[in-house]
Amino acid sequence: MDPTLKAHFDETVKSHPIVLFMKGNALFPQCGFSARALQLLQPLGPVHTVDVLADPNVRQGIKDYSNWPTIPQVYIHGKFVGGSDILMELAERGELQDLVAAGGK
């Protein structure tokens, strides 16, 4: 993939403990899965959101970067955690907060 875009993603996911690539933004989610992901993450701390609808390069680029076919996508402490199904399952198991608390270790 484009090295500038890759560097941009590297920088974004490392600069914030929780990063959510979503459709829309925190105030106006444009998709139910994105909205659900946001709801699960917000109680755990500040969520940095990236609206993939704002830039087609980002929308396709993040799928290549994560090697994951769908949006939303969640990164916690720089590490790709998954999409909305995985997020829900982790939340159900109580493992989502552990990931945030672990500080990437």
Add this chain to the structure above:
Amino acid sequence: MLDAETLRRYLLDALPGSEVELNDTTGTGDHFEARVVSPAFTGKTMVEQHQLVYAPLQPWLKSGELHALALKTYSPEQWKKLGPR
């Protein structure tokens, strides 16, 4: 279109020693639910576990023969602790 038994055998070949339970959710052979308990998942994150399941199924996913797979994955240790629910 796939049948659950073909898919199950395929997953068992790819992930030896696993326990695979499949449910054809629409009865049309292209939407499945799967629960996979596999020793290969030990120490892996959930996204890594899902990727291990998806990898061998790529040709079917790409061709559209397999349209959707709702996955639940557990290492044997996780399954002992969390399931069956």
